[in-house]
Amino acid sequence: MANSELLKKALFKGFIDKNSEGSNLDPKFIVNQPDKKDFFLNVLQEEISHCQTFTFSVAFVTQDGLNSLKAQLSDLADQGIGGRLLTSTYLGFNDPYVFESLLKIPNLEVRISQKNGFHSKGYLFDHGEYQSFVIGSSNLTMNALKLNYEWNILLTSKDHGEVLSDIQNHLETEWQQALPLTRQWIETYQETYIPTVEKAKVDVDLLMEPQPPVAESYIVPNKMQKIALKNLAELRETGARKGLVISATGTGKTYLAGFDVAQVRPKHLLFIVHREQILNKAKESFQKILGGPASDYGILSGTSKDTDAKYLFATIQSISRDRHLQAFARDAFDYILIDEVHKAGAASYLKVIDYFEPDFLLGMTATPERTDNFNIFELFDYNVAYEIRLQEALEEDLLCPFHYFGVTDFEKDGEVITETTDLQYLVNSERVDFLLEKIDYYGCSRNDPKALVFCSRKEEAKELCQLFQARGIPAEYLTGDHSVEHREAVVSQLENGDIHYIFTVDIFNEGIDIPRINQVIMLRNTESSIIFIQQLGRGLRKDPSKDFVTVIDFIGNYQNNYMIPMALSGDISRNKNNLRKDTFDTTYITGLSSVNFEAVAKERIYKSIDAAKMDDMRTLQDIFKNLKNRLNRVPYLQDYLTSGVVDPSIIATKNTSYYDFLVKLKENEGNISPEANKQLMFISRELLPGTRRHELFLLQTLLTKSQVSLAEFRQLAKNHGLLSDDETLSSVLRTLDLTFFTGGIKKSYEGAELVALQQDSQTGSVERIHRSPGFERALQNKYYVFLLNDLLATALMKADDYVREQPLSLYKKYRRRDVLRLLNWQEQMVDQNIGGYTYKNGKFVIFMRVHKGENFTGAQMAYEDAILDPQHILYYTKSPRSITSPESKILLRAAGEDEPIAGGDADERNQEWQFYMFAQKNNDEGTDFYYLGQVTPISGTIQPHMKPTQDGTKRSVVSAEFLLADTLDSKFFAYLVGE
Structure with a gap:
């Protein structure tokens, strides 16, 4: 459809009749809604990503606001697209740092308005055939883009629109009168610049109001610490003598410990750490909280032996030595605290823990997960007093905001960095130039x-360190070969500004506190989500020297790239659909932080997700062991779902069933028959995803009742707010007695029938639903009943992701047979027979693949199916088909272009058709398709074609355009159509 027509529809819907058909150009009222992960930033990024040029007129700009757009601006630069920014020095809000950052963006021309009171907030985008613009209250600051209560309106216009013309003319006049941003201008500005206020914490519109004096601050527990303190107190009231606190790096674990000691x-207190540098800082923190004379505080380390102190702070190296340890009575300390307690599996820690008998032992760690099979949870009697991970800590504003940039690594002659790249390629001069260019662009x-x-x-x-030094950039490198003293000296150099970069391998993953770090650069494969978060966390401690942390992740062609969205989102379920979504939609990052991927880096992650084997046995075994360690029992499917460590469908279908998985690990707590196991296999493969609740509720009922009437089943569905029509209930019963299934799938499930139907002898209609004989036999086994209850409960938890009142849920993924089952088909069809579409009984189901790939061999000809825009889809029929073929006649009639279909029975001739559209991004997404919603064929677009085939002949097909009932989410649309 032409953009002019789309614009007319959009304007009519936006300003005349909200119930009319709109388009992707509809006006939008934009308000930041953090609780819904809906931000003005999303709109701005989307407009930038698809424009041909842009002009911003914005009074206030901050480095963090600019950072949120840098990846999109970089992608535009790769396409040769640039834009303009008109800003100001109004109220002295824009600091010299942001002007320096603006100057480093090669495809952005910046000018400084000389107009008094310059306070505009407008964003104009040229999309070629139409223009869009945002006008409202949001400046280019991270607060305005994500958190502040702002009003903005997005409008669209053709070039000859009067409002647009007025805006463009005005902007051009202002642009011509403004001063170009240059290095010399910045130097002059810097000489006279006087900071106004701390911009991140005040509304810029209040800058002219007198500010009240800041009250003297006291150290008080933050929200996280208050909850943890309450939990610790309640834990001790139960008689517990051990407790574990799991808290992201930088969230104040040491202060929390001090507050707990205060309550x-x-x-006598013993505080154990593994490094003397941490020891001194911990002692200082405790003194601030507890007060008292300095003589109350002592250190036991290689250089100090204050063993008589009331509060003793010791390194593990010193306290574990026999001559020191045995100098204390076993009950010498009534409170012992161990920092970085995930190291407690080491012999030195166990030696100390086994020796002392305190009233209470507290362990603190950011990462309790272990790779050496040592169970930290068991060591602390499974008493997790409090847990807060990265996402929650950001939400509570406990950490410094960060801007993550996933950027493409160095590429030359088509060769990209991989896990096995030769060292010479990693450290050559060209790669260093490339790295420096990116590092300078994304800044800090x-x-x-x-x-x-x-x-x-x-x-x-x-060698990279030496290459940086050769370019005059102060840098050092540290590895495990360097002494602790040398490491601490280099860290001090960094904090003091004597060097800018420390190149390292592994040693800074944990246990180091460098609050002034404002840039984290990753030049390695992501080995695990745990290590990724540990390295990211090195920069997240708040410090007055920085406003945010820049994280630059150079992404090569690594197999483990799929772990990046896993780590950033905190979703470790290993569900591929979730990982894809968390790559194209990064609104899961809360607060003033942001996650951005350059286009090429994003595609490398998609490629890794598609290729990754999420169900390899070793990984699933490790997940099982870690969860068992935490729970102190065998985990079951509900446990995997509630803990988020893996999608239970992955582990339940790895073998015949989860029972088989447990048997392989020798962790089964009972035995069941092969017949019963096949029933579990059927439920795991067909019902566990939770796409329809009816089967689950009926099976739960049949656990306690040997039979129910059809009327009782109908009422059961109504009680749960589910569809209760005859077609749906019949479909449920055909699923459970396996008559829906055909071919090889039916054969694999043979003998797993769960219901037997009693029919009326006269009408043949179902009267009662009985347990099948096999189900009756299986239910005699208590372990089977336990496993079945776990399966059904887990499936119902997963069902919360699906709507109740409709058979299908937007943007969820379905297999072809799921779709037919949920739309009440009588029988499953083999996928090959369905192909791109099938139709029956008024339901026309279409399965399209957006990107078929260069080597696609699934069809005889090159189909050109396409998602044209968020509301329109172009689709081709199978071949050979003509305008008079049955499906063409159905399309024509649905579009209002044809008489009722000739031939067939009366029902078929007068049938009203519903069309359902499903899509895959590419051939690597397996057998699942996203549900895009119902569609309608558009009048005037149903056309015949002759298309060439692979054998050189031509065959007839018919194309049609469809209108989606629900406009596609913009980020989801971008994901589907992106290469």
């Missing part, structure tokens, strides 16, 4: 880098 008031807070650079190997760290 316990022990006679206040343009004074204090960075950790994580490398893949020691030689790479050393």
Whole structure:
């Protein structure tokens, strides 16, 4: 459909009749809604990503606001597209740092308005055939883009629209009168610049109002700490003598420990850490909270032996030595605290823990997960007093905001960095130039880098460091070969600004506190989501020297790239659909942080997700062991879902059933028959996804009743707010007695029937639903009943992702046979027989693949199916088909272009058809298709064609355009159509 027609529809819907058909150009009222992960930033990024040029007129700009758009601007630069920014020095809000950052964006021309009171907030985008513009209250600051209560309106216009013309003319006049941004201008501005206020914490519209004096601050528990303190107190009231706190790095674990000691008031405290540098800082923190004379606080380390102190802070190396340990009575300390307690599997820690007998032992860690099979949870009697991970910590504003940039790594002659790339390629001069260009572009807070650079190997760290030094960039490298003293000296150099970069391998993954780090650079494959978060966390501690942290992740062709969205989103379920969504839609990051991927880097992640084997046995075994360690029992499917460690469907279908998985691990707590196991297999493969609740509720009922009437089943569905029509109930019963299934699938399920139907002898209609004989036999086994209850409960939890009142849910994924089952088909069809579409009884179901790939061999000809825009889809019939073929006649009649279909029975001739559209991005997404919603064929678009085939002949097909009932979400649309 032409853009002019789309625009007319949009304007009519937006300003005349909200119930009329709109388009992707509809006006939009935009308000930040953090609870719904809906931000003005999303709209701005989307418009930038698809424009041909742009002009912004914005009074206030901050580095973090600019950062949120840098990846999109970089992608535009790769396409040769640029834009303009008109800003100001109004109220002295824009600092020199942001002007320096603006100057580094090659495809952005910046000018400074000289107009008094310049306070505009407008964003104009040229899309070629139409223009869009946003006018409202949002400046280009992260607060305005994500958190503040702002009003903005997105409108669309043709070039000759009067409002647009007025805006363009005005902007052009202002642009011509403004000063170009240059290095010399910045230097002059910097000489006279006086900071106004801390911009991140005040509404810029209040800058002219007098500010009240800031009250003296006291150290008080934050929200997280208050909850943890309450939990610890309640834990001790139960008689527990051990507790574990799991808290993201930088969230105040040491202060939390101090507050807990303050509420316990022990006679003697022992605080154990693994490094003396941490020891001194911990002692200082406790003194601030507990007060008292300095003599109350002592250190036991290689250089100090204050063993008589009331509060003793010791390194594990010192306290574990026999001569020190045995100098204390076993009950010398009534409160012992161990920092970084995930190291407690080491012999030195166990030796100390086994020796002392405190009233209470507290362990603190950011990462309790272990790879050496040691069970931290068991060590602390499974008493997790409190847990807060990265996402929650960001939401509570406990960490420094970060801007993550997934960027493409160095590429030359088509060769991209991989896990096995030769060292010479990693450290050559061209790659260093490439890295420096990207690092400079994405920058850091206040343009004074204090960075950790994580490398893949020691030689790479050393040689890259030397190459940086050769370019006059102060840098050092650290590996496990360096002494603790040397490491601490280099860290001090970084914090003092004597060097800008530390290149390292592994040693800074944990246990190091460098608050002033404002840049984290990743030049290595993501080995695990745990290590990724540990390295990211090195920069997230708040510090007055920085406003945010820049994280630059150079993404090569790594097999493990799929772990990046896993780590950032916190979703470790290993569900491929979730990982794809978390790559194209990064609104899961809360607060003032952002996640952005350059286009090429994003495609590398998609490629990794498609290729990844999410159900390899070793990984699933590790997940099982870790969860068992935490629960202190065998985990079942509900446990995997509630803990989020893996999608239970993955582990339940790895073998015949989850029972078989447990048998392989020798963890089964009972035995069941092969017949019963086949029933579990059927339920796991067909019902566990939770796409329809009817079967689940009926089976739960049949666990306690041997039979129910059809009327009782209908009422059961109504009670749960489900569809209760005859067709749906009949479909449920055909599923459970297996008559729906055909071919090889039916054969694999043979003997797993769960219901037997009693029919009326006269009408043949179902009267009662009985347990099948096999189901009756299986239910005699208590372990089977336990496993079945777990399966059904888990499936009903997963069903919460699907709507109740409709058979299908938008944007959810379905197999072809799921679709036919949920639309009440009598029988399953073999996927090959369905192909791109099938139709029956008024339901026309279409399965399209958006990108078929260069080597697609699934058809005799090159089909050109396409999602034209968020509301329109172009689709081709199978071949050979003509305008008089049955499906063409159905399309024509649905579009209002033809008489009722000739031939067939009366029902078929007068049938009203519903059309359902499903799509895959590409051939690598397996057998699942996203449901895009119902569609309607558009009058005037149903056309015959002759298309060439692979054998050189031509065959007839028919094309049609469809209108989606629900406009596609913009990010989802971008994901589907993106290469």
